[in-house]
Amino acid sequence: RKPLSPVSAAMDAASSLMGGPSSADAPTDGEHRMGTTIVGVCYAGGVVLAADSRTSTGMYVANRASDKISQLTDNVYVCRSGSAADTQVISDYVRYFLHQHTIQLGQPATVKVASNLVRLLAYQNKSMLQAGMIVGGWDKYEGGQIYSVPLGGTILRQPFAIGGSGSSYLYGLMDHEWKEGMTQEEAEKFVVKVVSLAIARDGASGGVVRTVTINEEGVKRSFHPGDKLPLWHEEMEPQNSLLDILAAGSSDAMVQ
Amino acid sequence: FFSKIPSVPRLSSNVQLQLLSWNPYVTGNSVIAMKYKDGVIMACDTGASYGSTLRYKSVERIKEVGKHSLIGGSGEFSDFQEILRYLDELTLNDHMWDDGNSLGPKEIHAYLTRVMYNRRNKFDPLWNSLVLGGVKKGPKGDEKYLGMVNMIGTHFEENHIATGFGNHMAIPILRGEWREDMTFEEAVKLIEKCLLVLLYRDRSSINKFQIAKITTEGSTIYPPYALKTNWGFAAFENPSKGAVGTW
Numbered sequence: 182r183k184p185l186s187p188v189s190a191a192m193d194a195a196s197s198l199m200g201g202p203s204s205a206d207a208p209t210d211g212e213h214r215m216g217t218t219i220v221g222v223c224y225a226g227g228v229v230l231a232a233d234s235r236t237s238t239g240m241y242v243a244n245r246a247s248d249k250i251s252q253l254t255d256n257v258y259v260c261r262s263g264s265a266a267d268t269q270v271i272s273d274y275v276r277y278f279l280h281q282h283t284i285q286l287g288q289p290a291t292v293k294v295a296s297n298l299v300r301l302l303a304y305q306n307k308s309m310l311q312a313g314m315i316v317g318g319w320d321k322y323e324g325g326q327i328y329s330v331p332l333g334g335t336i337l338r339q340p341f342a343i344g345g346s347g348s349s350y351l352y353g354l355m356d357h358e359w360k361e362g363m364t365q366e367e368a369e370k371f372v373v374k375v376v377s378l379a380i381a382r383d384g385a386s387g388g389v390v391r392t393v394t395i396n397e398e399g400v401k402r403s404f405h406p407g408d409k410l411p412l413w414h415e416e417m418e419p420q421n422s423l424l425d426i427l428a429a430g431s432s433d434a435m436v437q
Numbered sequence: 438f439f440s441k442i443p444s445v446p447r448l449s450s451n452v453q454l455q456l457l458s459w460n461p462y463v464t465g466n467s468v469i470a471m472k473y474k475d476g477v478i479m480a481c482d483t484g485a486s487y488g489s490t491l492r493y494k495s496v497e498r499i500k501e502v503g504k505h506s507l508i509g510g511s512g513e514f515s516d517f518q519e520i521l522r523y524l525d526e527l528t529l530n531d532h533m534w535d536d537g538n539s540l541g542p543k544e545i546h547a548y549l550t551r552v553m554y555n556r557r558n559k560f561d562p563l564w565n566s567l568v569l570g571g572v573k574k575g576p577k578g579d580e581k582y583l584g585m586v587n588m589i590g591t592h593f594e595e596n597h598i599a600t601g602f603g604n605h606m607a608i609p610i611l612r613g614e615w616r617e618d619m620t621f622e623e624a625v626k627l628i629e630k631c632l633l634v635l636l637y638r639d640r641s642s643i644n645k646f647q648i649a650k651i652t653t654e655g656s657t658i659y660p661p662y663a664l665k666t667n668w669g670f671a672a673f674e675n676p677s678k679g680a681v682g683t684w
């Protein structure tokens with residue numbers, strides 16, 4: 182594993198170290214990785230989690246509509262990035278533990294407990310896992326909370342968190358545009374904008390933007406299809422065909 | 438990339454070692470500390486890097502341990518968090534003895550040394566450099582203590598300690614300017630001189646610091662703050678003035 186570029190391990194891993202599959206034969210043999218952009222933000226009253234939907238094996242997009250936001254309990258969800266298999270297994274174990282914990286506790290698990298279970302698995306198996314996760318949820322004690330559990334198993338509570346290979350393109354943006362105490366609508370719009378900007382520049386992120394909003398009332402899942410996302414620099418309005426453009430007699434059509 | 442389940446016959450010996458130990462991901466920067474008249478002062482920045490990205494910028498890397506000590510950690514942050522859990526357990530058990538005694542900095546340092554060295558022997562280190570400082574009443578009155586232990590188990594006591602880049606940038610300053618019985622104000626000024634040098638010259642440092650002190654009265658971890666930097670040198674503004682055409 183390369184020490185200094187863990188975030189882009191998704192693409193580098195295929196060509197690093199011992200005789201594993203190279204990018205050349207990755208489409209059939211490569212491990213499924215979620216290049217990914219994942220985001221979690223707190224707003225006044227809860228949290229919004231967001232993610233792209235691209236799962237790649239090497240250069241091939243194995244799933245263009247994956248769901249990277251998984252449920253752990255009624256009130257806690259987790260965004261997954263890194264190895265698809267690793268994060269699925271971690272989610273499954275934590276869901277199982279939390280189910281039992283909830284029964285024994287007699288009330289919904291707190292976000293802190295859920296995040297610490299994720300941390301335990303990530304930390305104790307750190308040499309074998311490549312999983313970067315963002316846990317978010319709402320409980321009656323602390324309200325909306327976001328916990329970051331990056332590679333290695335560190336746990337950090339944050340007002341907002343970003344992760345995955347696409348997050349590299351978002352550090353500056355978040356530094357500039359993040360503000361505390363957004364409304365639910367502002368927060369949902371913000372995360373969709375942010376993830377779609379990362380998708381625009383990160384080859385390992387793409388597809389649709391999925392969001393999950395969690396607050397006292399409950400959970401709301403949203404789906405923002407790729408063709409409904411805002412357009413950025415050098416991106417063009419999608420058309421059905423060139424023929425439509427020509428038929429419209431637009432002077433934009435280049436003529437030699 | 439390499440298989441995650443080590444299979445002994447298939448892999449060469451140095452890869453086996455790589456699988457047994459690993460690389461750090463989220464790392465904290467230098468910690469510097471020194472003894473002064475009333476006790477021990479410790480400082481670090483509040484950043485944790487992820488490779489070359491300055492990923493987390495509000496991280497507390499100095500914590501209180503029991504009644505008599507402070508611990509500062511650099512290196513892999515998840516391991517530092519785990520060490521804090523071990524220390525919680527240690528101090529809880531100590532408290533439950535309810536015998537009027539409590540573990541002092543020397544004892545905590547010894548415990549940490551054992552933990553770090555034994556992990557190193559199993560090729561599964563806790564990837565940290567830890568600074569342990571404190572004050573406790575001893576047979577000769579209030580005894581100040583300052584020591585460090587790192588991931589391979591190297592440990593020692595000294596009047597001034599630094600980890601990471603601090604070893605190269607701060608220790609020379611401390612060796613030249615540290616004196617016995619500095620006042621708190623003098624100590625802070627010297628520490629800030631070292632923090633500034635690290636800010637200028639350590640690529641992974643950030644301009645947000647925490648200073649902590651521990652005395653017989655107890656410990657104080659001050660809120661984070663930033664330092665002013667100086668860029669007002671004529672030579673900075675116009676580097677090629679005296680040598681036109683230079684790079």
